[in-house]
Amino acid sequence: MKKNFIILFFIVLIPINAFALIEVDITRGNLNPLPLAVSPLSIDDKSKKSFEKILKQENIGSEISTIVENNLRTSGLFNPLSKEAFLQAPDIANLKPRFEDWNLIKAQALITGKVTYVEEKLRVEFRLWDVLAAKEMMALAFTTVPNNWRRVGHIISDKVYERLTGEKGYFDTRIIYVAEEGPKTQRKKRLAIMDQDGANNKFLTLGNELVLTPRFNPTSQMVTYLSYFKNLPRVYLLDIETGTQEVVGDFPGMTFAPRFSPDGKKIIMSFAKDGKSDIYTMDLENRLVERITNHPSIDTSPSYSPNGKFIAFNSDRSGYQQIYIMKNDGSDVKRISFGNGIYGTPVWSPRGDLIAFTKLHKGKFYIGVMRTDGKGERLLTENYYQEAPSWSPNGRVLIFYRETKTNAKGEGFSAKLWSIDLTGYNERLVETETDASDPSWSSLLSN
Amino acid sequence: MNRSIIISSVLHAALIFITAMSLPFLAKKPLDIPPIVSVELIQIAEKTNIPFAPKAKKIIEKVKEKEKKLVSEQAPPKKVKKTKTKTVVSVDKNEKIDNKTPEAIPLPEKTVKKIETKKESKQNPDKLDEEVKQVSEFEKKELVDLDNIAKLIDKAKEDTAKVIKKNNDITQDQDNKIVTSGLTLSEEDALKAQIFGCWSIPLGLPYNEDLLVRIKLMLEPDGSVAKTEILDHARMNKPGQGFYKVLAESALRAVKLCQPLRVPTTGYERWKELQLNFDAREMLEG
Numbered sequence: 127m128k129k130n131f132i133i134l135f136f137i138v139l140i141p142i143n144a145f146a147l148i149e150v151d152i153t154r155g156n157l158n159p160l161p162l163a164v165s166p167l168s169i170d171d172k173s174k175k176s177f178e179k180i181l182k183q184e185n186i187g188s189e190i191s192t193i194v195e196n197n198l199r200t201s202g203l204f205n206p207l208s209k210e211a212f213l214q215a216p217d218i219a220n221l222k223p224r225f226e227d228w229n230l231i232k233a234q235a236l237i238t239g240k241v242t243y244v245e246e247k248l249r250v251e252f253r254l255w256d257v258l259a260a261k262e263m264m265a266l267a268f269t270t271v272p273n274n275w276r277r278v279g280h281i282i283s284d285k286v287y288e289r290l291t292g293e294k295g296y297f298d299t300r301i302i303y304v305a306e307e308g309p310k311t312q313r314k315k316r317l318a319i320m321d322q323d324g325a326n327n328k329f330l331t332l333g334n335e336l337v338l339t340p341r342f343n344p345t346s347q348m349v350t351y352l353s354y355f356k357n358l359p360r361v362y363l364l365d366i367e368t369g370t371q372e373v374v375g376d377f378p379g380m381t382f383a384p385r386f387s388p389d390g391k392k393i394i395m396s397f398a399k400d401g402k403s404d405i406y407t408m409d410l411e412n413r414l415v416e417r418i419t420n421h422p423s424i425d426t427s428p429s430y431s432p433n434g435k436f437i438a439f440n441s442d443r444s445g446y447q448q449i450y451i452m453k454n455d456g457s458d459v460k461r462i463s464f465g466n467g468i469y470g471t472p473v474w475s476p477r478g479d480l481i482a483f484t485k486l487h488k489g490k491f492y493i494g495v496m497r498t499d500g501k502g503e504r505l506l507t508e509n510y511y512q513e514a515p516s517w518s519p520n521g522r523v524l525i526f527y528r529e530t531k532t533n534a535k536g537e538g539f540s541a542k543l544w545s546i547d548l549t550g551y552n553e554r555l556v557e558t559e560t561d562a563s564d565p566s567w568s569s570l571l572s573n
Numbered sequence: 574m575n576r577s578i579i580i581s582s583v584l585h586a587a588l589i590f591i592t593a594m595s596l597p598f599l600a601k602k603p604l605d606i607p608p609i610v611s612v613e614l615i616q617i618a619e620k621t622n623i624p625f626a627p628k629a630k631k632i633i634e635k636v637k638e639k640e641k642k643l644v645s646e647q648a649p650p651k652k653v654k655k656t657k658t659k660t661v662v663s664v665d666k667n668e669k670i671d672n673k674t675p676e677a678i679p680l681p682e683k684t685v686k687k688i689e690t691k692k693e694s695k696q697n698p699d700k701l702d703e704e705v706k707q708v709s710e711f712e713k714k715e716l717v718d719l720d721n722i723a724k725l726i727d728k729a730k731e732d733t734a735k736v737i738k739k740n741n742d743i744t745q746d747q748d749n750k751i752v753t754s755g756l757t758l759s760e761e762d763a764l765k766a767q768i769f770g771c772w773s774i775p776l777g778l779p780y781n782e783d784l785l786v787r788i789k790l791m792l793e794p795d796g797s798v799a800k801t802e803i804l805d806h807a808r809m810n811k812p813g814q815g816f817y818k819v820l821a822e823s824a825l826r827a828v829k830l831c832q833p834l835r836v837p838t839t840g841y842e843r844w845k846e847l848q849l850n851f852d853a854r855e856m857l858e859g
Contacts, residue, residue: 147789148755149848150764153855155772155827203776234773234826256822258829291777292819334595479779522777549776 157549159205160290163233163257164195165223166209167250168216173243180272187216187241190250193279194237194286196323197297200545201287201523202552207233216240225260233257237286248272252282254289264289276325281572296518297322300568301525302340302349302366303543305329306561310532310539317351319366322567324557330364339383339514342568344476345390349566350374352384361395363410375413377406383427388434394418396426396439405439405456418456429481430454431474431498438462438472438481438498449483451498462500467492471514474498477521480548484513484526493526495548506550519569523547525556527563756844760837767835772827774853775819786821786851788828794841796833801825804848824851 167187169177177186198204213227220240228236239252247269254264266285268278277298284295305318317330317337331337331353338359340351347366352359361374361384374384379399386393387407394407405418405428419425423443430437438451449463449472463469467487474481478498485492485505491512494505512528525545532539541563543556556565756764778784791800803809803825809818828834828849836844 146755147846147848148844149850150756150761150768151850151852152765152768152772152824152827153852154765154769155774155853155856156770157776157856158773160773160775234830256826258826259822290819291775292816293777477779520777 159203160234161205161207161232162198162235162237162290163207163212163228163231164191164198164209165212165214165220165236165238166191166216167239167241167252168220169241173241176243177241177248177272181275183275186248186275187239190241190275190279190282191237191239193276193323194283197280197283198286200323200552200554202547202549203287203291207231223255223257225255225257228255228257235263235286235290237282239282243272244269246272248275248278250278250282254286276321277571280321280323284570284572293522294520294570296520296523296567296570298571299519300571301543301556301565302330302342302568303527303558303562303565304337304340305558306541306563307333317349317364318558318560318562320558327559330366339564341385341566343386343390344388344519344569345386347568347571348386348390350384350386350393352381361393374408374410375415377415385429387430388432394428394430394437396428398424405437418454419452419459420456427471429472429474432476432478436474436498438474440470440472449481449496449500451481462498463496463503464500465503473515473517475517475521476519480521482515482517482524484515493524493546495524504550506546506548507544507553512544514564516566518567525565525567527565529563756837763835767831768827768849771831772851773823774856775823776857778816778820778853778857782816784817784820784853786817786824788821788824788849788851790828790834790847790849792834792836792845792847794845796836798828798832798834801828820851820853824849827851 166185167190169185169187174185174187177183183189195206199206211231213230214224216238218224220238223236223238234257236255236257237252238255239250242249242251248271249267249269251267252265253262255261256263264285266282268281270278280298283297287293287295287297299322300319301322302317302319305316307314307316314333315337316333317340318327319330320327336354338352338354340349342349349364349366351362351364353362354360359381361377361381362371363374364371374393377397379397382396382398382403384393384395391411392407392409394405396403396405402422403424403426404420405425406415407418408415418428418437419439419441421441421443423441424447425439425441425443428437428439435454436451437454438449440447441450442448443450444461447468447470448461449469450459450461452459462481463483465485465487467485469483469485471484472481473483475495480495481498482493482495485494490508491510492505493507493512493515494503496503506524509528510531512526515524515526517524523545524547525543527541528544529541530539541561543558543562543565544553545556546553556562755761787804789802789804790798791802793799803821805817808814809821
C-alpha cells in the first residue's frame with residue numbers, strides 16, 4: 127500500500143516538474159525617451175491653397191505636425207525622429223504605413239494624418255500606429271475653425287501622450303504669469319497669458335498697478351490674483367473668457383496667496399493682522415468668510431488636496447518655516463517637513479500623491495517634491511533664487527520662476543520661467559517676451 | 574459759508590473723479606484673447622478600414638518577390654537558418670493583417686501559398702534538428718549544411734540519429750534534471766540584460782499601484798518569438814486599467830524589439846516556453 131502511494135506520488139510529481147514554466151523577472155528597463163515618428167500631415171493642393179489664404183501658413187499639415195513633435199519632445203518622454211530619415215512620403219504614410227520602413231529607422235510609434243478644408247472648416251484626421259506590433263492604436267478626427275489650428279496640434283499631442291503613457295496630457299493648456307519689465311527697483315508688472323508652448327502671448331492688465339500671484343481655477347478659465355490698491359493688496363477675480371474683473375471683498379489687514387479650492391467654489395488665502403497671519407476661506411457664491419487656523423504664528427501659502435479634504439500650508443509655529451497639513455476644517459494639524467532648511471509654498475499635486483515646495487538651505491533655493499506624509503523628499507533643481515512651483519494638470523511637470531543675481535552695479539537681473547518634470551532631468555526654459563514670474567498652469571482646455 | 578460749500582463740493586467731485594479713474598476694475602480694457610472654440614471629436618477607427626496606397630502595394634509586392642528570391646538563392650548554411658526564420662515571421666505578420674482586413678489588402682494568394690509551401694519544406698530540417706539534439710554541435714551544423722543538397726542523405730542521417738538517441742538514454746535523463754532547475758544564472762542574466770536594453774519603461778506610470786505584467790512566450794530554437802500571450806489579458810481592456818494596458822504594450826514592444834532573444838544554445842525543450850514578469854515599480858520609485 128505504502129509503495130503504491132510512493133509510486134503514485136512520483137507519477138503525479140514528475141510531469142509537473144518536467145513542464146514547470148521558466149519565469150524570468152524583468153525589473154529594469156531603460157529610461158530613454160520612446161523613439162517615435164511624426165509624419166507631416168498630408169494635405170491636398172486645393173485645401174493647401176485655401177489655408178494659405180486664410181492662415182498665411184504655407185503648409186498647415188507640416189505646421190501642425192511640428193507642434194505635435196515639439197510638444198512630445200519637451201515632455202522628455204518621447205524622442206521624435208528626424209524627418210529626413212523618413213522613407214515614406216506623407217501621402218502614402220497616411221494610408222496604411224509600410225511598417226518595415228518605420229521599423230528600419232527604429233521608430234516604435236508612428237503618427238500619420240491628413241488635413242482637409244471642408245465647408246470652411248479645418249478637418250484633421252490622425253492615426254497612431256504601433257510599429258512593432260504593426261497595428262493601429264488610435265484614430266481620431268477633429269473639425270474646427272481654421273484659426274484654431276494650433277490647438278488641434280496640442281489636442282493631438284495630448285491624445286498621443288495619453289495613449290502611450292496612460293495618463294492625461296498637458297499640452298492643450300495655458301499659463302498665466304506676471305510679465306515684468308524695467309529696472310529691478312521700478313518694475314512694471316502686468317498680468318499675461320500664453321499657450322503652454324509660449325505662443326499666443328497676451329497682456330491682461332495695463333501695468334498701472336502691481337499684480338501678484340495669479341492662480342487658475344482648476345475647473346474653469348477663471349483666475350484669482352492680488353493687486354495693490356492704496357498700498358494694500360486686494361484679491362481680484364478675472365474671468366478670462368469675458369474679461370470681467372471684480373474685487374472679491376475687503377478684508378481687514380493684508381491678504382496673501384489666494385488660491386482656488388479644487389471645485390472652484392472657494393478661495394483659500396491668508397490674512398495678516400497684528401503681527402500674525404491665519405488662513406481663511408471664502409465661499410464665492412455667498413461671500414462668507416470662514417477662519418481655518420487660529421494660532422499666534424504666521425500661517426500662509428494654503429493649498430487644497432485635489433479631493434478637497436486636506437490643506438497643506440506653511441507655518442513658523444515650530445520656530446522655522448515648515449510645511450504642515452490639516453483637515454479642511456483646520457483640525458488635526460501635522461508637520462510633514464523635517465529636513466534641514468526652510469520650507470515654503472507647498473502645492474498639492476493634481477494627482478494627489480505629492481506636494482511640491484520651495485526650500486531654502488545654506489543660501490540656495492531648491493524646488494522639490496515630497497509625499498503627502500512628508501516621506502520621500504526629492505529635490506529636483508537647485509539655484510541662486512527660484513520659487514513658486516505650479517503643477518501641470520496631469521501632475522508630471524512643474525513650472526516655476528528663477529531670478530539671476532545682479533552684479534555690483536545692479537545690472538544683469540532677470541526673471542524667467544522654467545519647467546522641470548518629476549524625473550528632475552528634463553529642465554527647460556519657457557520662452558517669454560518679457561521677464562516673467564509667478565506662473566500658474568491652467569487645466570486642460572478641452573475636456 | 575457758501576464758499577466753503579463750493580470748495581467742499583469741488584474737492585469731493587475731484588476725489589470721486591480720481592477714485593473712479595484709478596480703480597482697477599473700472600479702468601479695464603476689453604480683453605483680446607482668442608475665444609476657446611469647441612473641437613468636435615470623432616472616433617474614426619471603427620468606421621474606416623483604410624487600404625494600402627496603390628504605390629505602397631506595388632512596393633510591398635516587389636519587396637516580397639525579392640525576399641523570395643533571396644530565400645531560394647542562399648547557399649551558406651548559417652544564412653539558411655536566419656533567412657528561414659525571417660520568412661516564417663513575415664508570413665505570420667501577413668496572416669495577421671489578412672485576418673483583420675480581408676478585403677482591404679488584396680494580397681496575391683499565390684505568393685502567400687508559395688511562401689507557405691516553402692515554410693513546410695523548411696520545417697523538415699527543423700524537425701530533424703530536434704530529433705538530432707543528442708548529436709554533437711559539429712554534426713548538427715553539417716546536417717543543416719546537407720539539407721539543401723539532398724534529402725536522401727538527410728534520411729540516412731535521421732536514421733543514424735535515431736540510433737544514437739536510443740543509445741543516449743542516460744544523457745536524456747540528465748536533460749530532464751536540467752528542465753526542473755530552469756535556466757542557469759548566467760543564462761538568465763544574459764536574457765535579462767538583453768531585455769533591460771529593449772524595454773523603454775513608460776515613465777508616467779504610478780509607482781504605488783500593483784502593476785505586474787506577465788507574458789508567456791513560445792520561442793523558436795533560434796530565440797525568435799513565435800507567440801506571445803499576456804497572462805492577465807482580461808485586465809487589458811477593463812475600464813480604469815489604462816496604466817496596465819500601457820505597461821503591457823510596452824512589454825510587448827520590448828519583446829518584439831529584442832528578437833531574437835539571447836537564449837541558451839542547447840536544451841530547447843526546457844526553454845521553448847518562457848514567462849517574463851515585467852515589473853517597473855523599482856525603477857519608477859527611483
